[in-house]
Amino acid sequence: MVRRPTVTSVQIAREAGVAQSTVSRVLNGGSVAPETRRRVLDVVAKYDFQPSQAARNLVGARSGLIGVVIRDLTNPFYPVLVKAVERVLHERGLRLSLVTDVMSDEEGLALLRREGVDGVVFTSAIEQEPLAHRMLGHGIPMVLCHRTLRDFPADQVEADNTTAGELAAAHLLDLGHRRIAMVRGLAGSSTAQQRALAFRRKVAATEGATLTEADGAYDYATAYEAVRALLASAEPPTALFCHNDVMAYAALNAAAAAGVAVPAELSVVGCDDVPLSAWERIDLTTVRQPLERIARVGVELLLDRLESPDLPHRHEVLPVELVLRSTTAPPA
Amino acid sequence: MVRRPTVTSVQIAREAGVAQSTVSRVLNGGSVAPETRRRVLDVVAKYDFQPSQAARNLVGARSGLIGVVIRDLTNPFYPVLVKAVERVLHERGLRLSLVTDVMSDEEGLALLRREGVDGVVFTSAIEQEPLAHRMLGHGIPMVLCHRTLRDFPADQVEADNTTAGELAAAHLLDLGHRRIAMVRGLAGSSTAQQRALAFRRKVAATEGATLTEADGAYDYATAYEAVRALLASAEPPTALFCHNDVMAYAALNAAAAAGVAVPAELSVVGCDDVPLSAWERIDLTTVRQPLERIARVGVELLLDRLESPDLPHRHEVLPVELVLRSTTAPPA
């Protein structure tokens, strides 16, 4: 393939009768005489000139690229998060470089390094998993956004997952449920750990309440199977806390498949409150995470750090709230 | 911010005792003596060297970047499409540069030009809208993927939307419905136009059948309101064809809100068949588009064109199928 011809700043300079460096100054806001600036901008407009990002990155201190590490884009949680991150980045004139589960951690890291990202918004950290540590080792500024890591030397933002677990437990216990189950999120994720811990503690403190747990890995299919098994057991639970909304949908669907009425025979509480959950056909009682704010604060922490690398690390915890809808009720 | 120090090919060369161009040859598969190659690769491995993509882009004929233009990432249709596109690109060693509705068309085009994308997968073409034409005008190779444009000089792939409209109409008519409504997709989109035309034709050919139309713009909220209005009319339809699944979900939810039983009082057919539609709580009868194949064929058409710019334009139409689930039944 032949490189298609592109207008460069040299050609703009020639046509405007100035030095190439003057074109650069006009575009980057250096001091230029008004008349000169006008002449240059006229030629820029004439060709709709767009300076090469590759050349800029090569010479400049920043690439304007921010890596965003997620996992499965088809989990409805992530598009909401990515969109919010993208919006904030775009407001600041930054671009997003997406790393998903289409590639391995190894490949993702290599890509972000080759692309020279200025920083990374890491949303899917897992304890005992080296990717986040390796990134930091390569000197890439990073914010842990949504999922966090204990004692990790970086800025972090997350929802108050402890309160999330407590709110879910308190709600189900207050309704009178005692045979309770929990479908956990991905092992090693801070969100699952914190929600599980808080939920367990609250249930354990209640006379006569029993808790069964299953691993749902934040995955629809895994959770569906886990709930199917729970409902088929000798003493099925009357209430279920799922660590995210997607697993709660799986629970609702598995219950429907098993002929178990929600909420009459089974109460279900999720966690996230993605838009789907408000649909009449779903109408899920869930703990709302402030997703937009998590994204915005995450990006802002990262940008602050790019400005001031020596700032002490910050760790923001954002409030959650229980959203009551129609998937919970007192036990039969 | 200070540029953080990065290992370059010059340093690799020095440490391996070879010329910098030899390092480049090792990495890009030029002819190098096995012993030399080994020495270089040892040093590359020692530092986990990643060559700068910016420098590569600046000098090379290709950037390895493919623009992917979508609109709303939170419409569950797009994550599926983007993921499929990303997977194919990754198999070919290419990266994706995402343009969404977070930015204007103007900004998106400027970005793709600055980034020097090798080509663009355009998924959201609209008739009477200049973005696709302007891209082509800038000499950017392009494939119209999913939505197409009449007489547009580029490769195109789409589902057989005419058959989609016919299948939906035939199904509802066969069930005995005569008071039928259609919620149209975005005006100017080929998908909405083709589906509408075929559906109308089929209904018009049926004695006694009437068709009411509403604009849903492929948007949940718009469709919800449209269906609410339809159901509140003096002679509400007994069957509904929505031009995509998201609008069908809106219809199901609006029906639930209005106390209209589906399918007893209202049959609903969608179009897409995204994973959600198979959920027990939704269980939507819909026309399946081969999304993965649309994405794969789209990327392949584009890559073929990058290899051979003078190939005649191809236009692929992929088959659809009706997926019967529980949102349709004979009228009461």
Next chain:
DNA sequence: CTGAAAGCGCTTACAG
């Protein structure tokens, strides 16, 4: 097979 050199298109000191 290997090295020296040119050059991709910019930004950024440095002079004037």
Next chain:
DNA sequence: CTGAAAGCGCTTACAG
């Protein structure tokens, strides 16, 4: 305010 020049880190002919 403006221009000439260096240089970012690579790939790609071109010699040898």
